[in-house]
Amino acid sequence: xxxxxxxxxxxxxxxxxxxxxxxxxxxxxxxxxxxxxxxxxxxxxxxxxxxxxxxxxxxxxxxxxxxxxxxxxxxxxxxxxxxxxxxxxxxxxxxxxxxxxxxxxxxxxxxxxx
Amino acid sequence: xxxxxxxxxxxxxxxxxxxxxxxxxxxxxxxxxxxxxxxxxxxxxxxxxxxxxxxxxxxxxxxxxxxxxxxxxxxxxxxxxxxxxxxxxxxxxxxxxxxxxxxxxxxxxxxxxxxxx
Numbered sequence: 001x002x003x004x005x006x007x008x009x010x011x012x013x014x015x016x017x018x019x020x021x022x023x024x025x026x027x028x029x030x031x032x033x034x035x036x037x038x039x040x041x042x043x044x045x046x047x048x049x050x051x052x053x054x055x056x057x058x059x060x061x062x063x064x065x066x067x068x069x070x071x072x073x074x075x076x077x078x079x080x081x082x083x084x085x086x087x088x089x090x091x092x093x094x095x096x097x098x099x100x101x102x103x104x105x106x107x108x109x110x111x112x113x114x
Numbered sequence: 115x116x117x118x119x120x121x122x123x124x125x126x127x128x129x130x131x132x133x134x135x136x137x138x139x140x141x142x143x144x145x146x147x148x149x150x151x152x153x154x155x156x157x158x159x160x161x162x163x164x165x166x167x168x169x170x171x172x173x174x175x176x177x178x179x180x181x182x183x184x185x186x187x188x189x190x191x192x193x194x195x196x197x198x199x200x201x202x203x204x205x206x207x208x209x210x211x212x213x214x215x216x217x218x219x220x221x222x223x224x225x226x227x228x229x230x231x
């Protein structure tokens with residue numbers, strides 16, 4: 001079975017400060033890892049993915065995430081937060097050897113204050 | 115280009131009625147997925163198709179739920195004899211390929227919010 005944990009329901013950060021949204025995962029095999037963002041009344045938007053290779057993955061809107069195999073983590077980061085980054089963020093995992101289904105975490109609400 | 119579309123966007127029905135939710139994937143995408151998302155939670159997998167073949171339906175909660183994709187494009191998720199606990203956002207996604215690194219990210223539609231009274 002595969003699972004994802006997002007330990008923080010909400011993250012608050014001031015505009016211009018760096019942000020981190022945490023994600024840890026559990027899979028029996030090797031993972032594909034994803035971050036999605038959900039704005040109010042909108043669908044899930046793909047941000048970035050880790051497939052293989054470089055552990056630091058860069059995605060849309062200046063976001064990046066670092067894959068850490070030993071800690072089974074895939075934290076989302078951004079050097080300088082914008083108020084417009086405020087949204088709900090979901091981490092997801094897919095086991096390479098266990099079909100195409102994504103397993104999502106419970107989501108973390110990011111609030112960026114001006 | 116056009117993304118994944120879903121219809122209706124909102125559906126209110128009475129307990130015991132059947133509902134059909136439609137998903138139109140991105141043109142050329144091979145795989146199509148259905149998820150259900152309760153308020154304040156992440157999406158949960160229901161089922162998925164490669165082309166017209168249903169590959170995995172392990173997430174369907176019971177036999178009142180079914181899905182089809184007869185021509186490998188548009189898909190319909192049907193819920194028979196709806197119950198209040200079926201109320202949720204139903205999301206559809208599609209991906210270009212079935213597996214592998216490149217092209218396997220899933221692109222989501224806006225969802226159908228189902229309310230069962």
